[in-house]
Amino acid sequence: MTTSPDDVASREDLAAFVRSLYRSYVDEGASWSNADLSAFLEALAAWIDDADGWYSNAGRQMPSNGDWSFFARALRAASIYE
Numbered sequence: 001m002t003t004s005p006d007d008v009a010s011r012e013d014l015a016a017f018v019r020s021l022y023r024s025y026v027d028e029g030a031s032w033s034n035a036d037l038s039a040f041l042e043a044l045a046a047w048i049d050d051a052d053g054w055y056s057n058a059g060r061q062m063p064s065n066g067d068w069s070f071f072a073r074a075l076r077a078a079s080i081y082e
Contacts (some may be wrong), residue, residue, distance in 0.1 A: 003020045007013060029035050034043040047054070055062040 003017070005017065008017050025032065025035075032040075034040040052062050
């Protein structure tokens, strides 16, 4: 089970990580700061905007080789995929 973003090294790891987030939401979603879709997506966009700040504060380099279009396609597909 992939529970840390640092453990994600493949597409399969990413899928496992998203599933672990889903399980966390099912088990304890009421305690999430952004427990509804609207708040979650707004927070996601805000974090993406400020990701360089997060990486800097964590003493890490922002990855320059991310496949941003893959993530965007995955998010879009989740709105219609069954």
